[in-house]
Amino acid sequence: MAEQSQKRSRRKKKERIPRQSMPVRLPEVRNKDFDEVPLGYTPEMAQIEAQRCLQCAEPKCVEGCPVHIKIPEFIQLIVDGEFSAAAKKIKENNTLPAVCGRVCPQEEQCEQVCILGKIDMPVAIGRLERFAADYEREHGETEIPAAAPATGKKVAVVGSGPSGLTVAYELLLKGHSVTVFEALHKLGGVLVYGIPEFRLPKKIVASEIETIENMGAEIKLNVLIGKTKTVDQLLDEDGFDAVFLGTGAGLPMFLNLPGESLNGICSANEFLTRVNLMKAYREDYVTPVKVGKKVAVIGAGNVAMDSARSALRVSGGESEVSIIYRRSREEMPARGEEIEHAEEEGIIFNLLTNPVRFIGDEKGYVKAIECVQMELGEPDDSGRRRPIPIEGSEHIVEADTVIVALGTRPRTFISTTTPDLETSRWGTFIAEEGTGATSKPGVFAGGDIVTGSATVILAMGAGREAAKAIDEYLQG
């Protein structure tokens, strides 16, 4: 009895510590440069926040995490001041903790199910993950994990985004030899071409990838599987025992509206690739990027927020940047934190507004978008209320730069050159849930190429499952 009441009182005491906020750079300063927006916890803040964890016997947060990080254990290590040990604990399940601590939607995963969240704010698991990973890296305490003895088996990992990197890491640990094929000139996939520097500094991505290189992965950049060579060639000629396809969803979708090919209209993929991968915002890089006085970003997902905030920064905080979205704020797919950051920085939200056509000047450059006002009707298949145009509400929105951020679809280099690989009518690969096994023996797939555009952590979760299945396949 006494023990129980003691436990209860300890619980009470913990509940009284408020969730520690993370220092963030001032909006009017940060919206002019590409430096990171949140600054991360200090060790003191991290330890206070870590003490809020109830150390549940059956932690819901671990179930809520797609890669099942041992959350209470790593948090306890932070409480104990063992920060690098905390990072190593996370790495038992997660290859890219400094990345995930920054870009994971924790509010929909681990933090959503945190018991503390039922009565107070949940433990800031993401911020603690970020803290531990940053501490380890900044203090030079990153170690190359020891791999099992070499098995002599060779695996080809196609694509070096979150799923591919995870598979590579896991299979290297098991002692398999891994070759990573990447079509671009840099490893990281969406982590390097898509997510901007101010949200995910590229040196952090590079450092996490370095671990995989140091573990002995062979890296082949500038190889487009399906063009440079086929999946069958990897298996039959190059002697790979298994192939993992983590090629993502790279083909940008457009609205297919009149005037969409006018100059000044581009996909979010193009805009972000110019800025992030090609470093167009820097004077010393040659690739150009153009941002006009009035920028309209169409869409309201994380990529739309990234595009809008990047456009504002490219203009040095000078341009008027707006989001155009056909539903209301409630249906916006971006993370709450991203929407808030965008708003603080001065991004304008044109909600319940839908483009009808793009209007150009006599030289073929976009100057305005004709839009129609929308209202919300009954919920549609996605469960969100369907937007319905209001008759006679057509109006003109001025814009000299338009960035279309409507999502992406898979490309077809591999599906068209690998006849025995089954695909869905959306072009995604059909893969067994839990293993990633495709219709072709020895070929596994995971990430956006299976699910369609999703998140970094879901791709990593799929990568972990596929790595386990590939290991079993190679043993079997």
Add this chain to the structure above:
Amino acid sequence: MHKIISKKKLAPKIIRFTVEAPEIASSRKPGQFIVLREGEKSERLPFTIVDSDSEAGTIDLIIQEAGYSTLSLCALEEGDFITDILGPLGKPTDIKNYGTVVCVGGGVGTAVIYPIVKGMREAGNHVITLNGARNKELIILEEELKEVSDELIISTDDGSYGVAGFGSTILQGILEEGRKIDCVVAIGPVMMMRAVAEVTRPYEIETIVSLNAIMIDGTGMCGGCRVTVGGEVKFACVDGPEFDAHLVDFEELITRAGYYRKEEQCQMKKLADQLEQEKA
């Protein structure tokens, strides 16, 4: 890293490079291209593969100095390296036995037409090649084309060499003679390709053009290379680069190609100032 094995000046501001790229050399087909990045801070630029030697593991590229990045590339020497080369990209030319094929190459587009002429001949076609440029100095690949064509007509805009006139007008003449032409491939400046499309349209001759649109990745990711073909939006990098000339919206192509002209001029000016300073 890709070593430059040889460098040859073909004409003023036009350089032919032979570059190490063994995997591309063994898998490329006529009509396909590569995307290269000279160095860490350079742009990614597309170039058609002119020829390859799968045994030597090399590909040939012909590059014309047209802006900052191509100027920098053309300054590279034998033994230098190009950081990244990705390929082969795009769909290969639909090479088959059509019967009689006319291949029209204009300016540096002649570099792109060469592998197609070679392929068409090998497929059993009678190939008439029209090789045109602004003046005598700019005519390239004359000897190479002579070897792989059944008939070769050289033309210059100013009449300084070969026949005076444009490729499109010479083609017009051939058609007016009543010769039966089964397919026309035209590659060069957009104005030339558009003119050829207009010449063949009334004769309903299948006409193929290769479009050199602005692109970054070359793998279908950016959509910068979108072109309207038959009212539909296509990506030049993955759906092309070759399209039915009678369906291409050339006006739009011309407008889109000029989108970064001002930035390009700025870069050129910076380079010129830099060279000026180095001199001083």
